[in-house]
Amino acid sequence: MTSVTAYAAPSEAAPLEKTTIERRDLGPHDVLIDVAFAGICHSDIHTVRGDWGPQQYPLAPGHEITGTVAAVGSEVTRHAVGDRVGVGCMVNSCGECRQCRRGEEQFCENGATMTYGAVDRDGTITQGGYSQQVVVTESFVLRIPDALALDVAAPLLCAGITTYSPLRHWKVGEGSRVAVVGLGGLGHMGVQIAHALGAEVTVLSQTLGKKDDGLRLGADHYYATRDEETFRTLRKSFDVILNTVSAPIDLRAYLGLVDIDGAIVCVGAPPEPLALTVGSLIGGRRSVAGSNIGGIRETQEMLDFCAEHGIAAEIEVIPASDINEAYERVLASDVRYRFVIDASTLDA
Numbered sequence: 001m002t003s004v005t006a007y008a009a010p011s012e013a014a015p016l017e018k019t020t021i022e023r024r025d026l027g028p029h030d031v032l033i034d035v036a037f038a039g040i041c042h043s044d045i046h047t048v049r050g051d052w053g054p055q056q057y058p059l060a061p062g063h064e065i066t067g068t069v070a071a072v073g074s075e076v077t078r079h080a081v082g083d084r085v086g087v088g089c090m091v092n093s094c095g096e097c098r099q100c101r102r103g104e105e106q107f108c109e110n111g112a113t114m115t116y117g118a119v120d121r122d123g124t125i126t127q128g129g130y131s132q133q134v135v136v137t138e139s140f141v142l143r144i145p146d147a148l149a150l151d152v153a154a155p156l157l158c159a160g161i162t163t164y165s166p167l168r169h170w171k172v173g174e175g176s177r178v179a180v181v182g183l184g185g186l187g188h189m190g191v192q193i194a195h196a197l198g199a200e201v202t203v204l205s206q207t208l209g210k211k212d213d214g215l216r217l218g219a220d221h222y223y224a225t226r227d228e229e230t231f232r233t234l235r236k237s238f239d240v241i242l243n244t245v246s247a248p249i250d251l252r253a254y255l256g257l258v259d260i261d262g263a264i265v266c267v268g269a270p271p272e273p274l275a276l277t278v279g280s281l282i283g284g285r286r287s288v289a290g291s292n293i294g295g296i297r298e299t300q301e302m303l304d305f306c307a308e309h310g311i312a313a314e315i316e317v318i319p320a321s322d323i324n325e326a327y328e329r330v331l332a333s334d335v336r337y338r339f340v341i342d343a344s345t346l347d348a
Contacts, residue, residue: 001025005346006131007320008058012050015324018346021060021127023135024120028075031141033085038129039064039155039313040339042185042246045327047117051271055117062129063089063115064157066150067343069141076138084144086303088157089293091115091126091136103297105140130323132346142300145307155185155313155338156306158293163190163242164302166265166291167197170240174198179234179241179257180219183210186244186267188314188337191217193302194242196309202238204230204257213336217314231256236284238262248272251288255280263287313338319345 001022008019026032044061046052065087069079079085092113093105100108113120116128128134144153163186172178176199180190183205194201195218202221203214211222223230236259243249246268252275254264263286276288294302306312314337318326326339 002133004132006060006127007323007346008060008127008130009048010058012048012055012057016048016130016327018320019058021058021131022124023133024122024124026071026073026135027137028073029138030073030135031069031076031079031085031138032071033065033067033087033134033136033141034070035065035129035132035134035343036067037065037151037154037317038062038341038343039158039315040323040326040330040341041155041158042330043158044128045330056125059117059125060127060130061116062131062341063087064154064159064340065115065129065134066144066154066157070133072138078138079141079143084146084150086142086144086153086157087115087129087134087136087140088142088161088299089115090296091140092121095139103295105295106292130320130341130346132343140296142296142303145304147307147310148303148312151317151340151342152312152315153303154340155189155315156303157299159185159189159313159338160193160306161294161299161302162186162267162291163244164193164305165294165298166242166267167194167240168298169291170263170265172197172199172240176200176240177238177259178202179204179238181205181241181243181249181254182245182268183214183337184244184333185335185338188213188217189311190242190244191219192311193305195219196305196311202234204241210336236260240265242267244268246270248274251276252280255284255286255288258284258286260284261286263289266290315340317342319348321345321348
């Protein structure tokens with residue numbers, strides 16, 4: 001085992017603090033990564049604060065990780081020392097179930113091993129990317145294309161794939177009419193990706209405060225949902241609505257914006273149930289669906305797509321000492337559009 005510097009939550013009620021965590025020795029199929037950057041995802045905050053269930057502490061979050069390969073195990077063939085790589089929300093899965101064989105490791109029937117807060121193969125609790133180094137089995141290490149800088153690439157490992165996967169699954173392309181609800185960490189990626197896929201893109205946000213950003217990122221239209229006229233003007237205007245917010249919305253109102261055979265796809269996870277009537281679905285053969293991240297194969301596809309189309313996260317790079325302040329700013333929606341931790345500052 002190797003001790004590395006990290007920022008971790010000592011309890012659900014305490015701020016994150018600098019500490020040391022243990023990384024396992026390299027196995028034959030393991031890759032040791034020197035972390036360069038780690039994005040701050042809203043999920044990090046929910047998890048360490050116990051919003052999604054009890055955790056074992058101390059817990060270092062972070063599942064948007066980029067860096068370079070420092071060492072490889074004796075049987076590693078996919079990566080070499082010096083490679084630019086990334087790690088997303090998963091670090092392992094059973095590899096044998098039907099979903100894993102399909103390349104959908106996020107749906108592993110025996111439970112994917114998440115990057116932090118999960119039981120690892122050696123029985124320890126996984127620790128995330130707010131740290132100097134990580135050790136990950138080679139099949140869950142992704143290649144970062146040269147066209148993507150490591151800092152702007154980090155949020156793609158969660159925010160990018162979380163929006164790319166449903167847009168591909170629901171076959172968004174030329175002629176598709178897509179609305180993105182919310183222009184935040186997820187939404188600003190969804191707008192760019194949907195635009196690059198050829199869709200006509202509309203942002204639905206509470207106000208017009210970020211309209212200039214939305215249009216610059218590729219949206220064709222931008223509407224304020226606090227204006228009731230929006231829901232009359234846009235009735236039956238969309239094939240897919242990508243709901244990226246983690247707060248309650250009036251699903252029945254938004255379903256009125258979905259055309260026949262269209263879908264609302266939720267990728268945000270509000271803590272409260274959302275009300276829905278069956279009649280609002282069957283009247284137009286509409287669907288309300290959810291989508292998780294993507295598998296490793298699709299995540300690599302997303303990275304390559306973003307590199308090809310010049311898509312990257314818009315970020316604010318911070319030193320590790322500012323993590324707790326950044327958490328409060330995320331909760332106040334005071335970031336455009338993703339905080340990224342400079343891992344070189346962990347020892348500062």
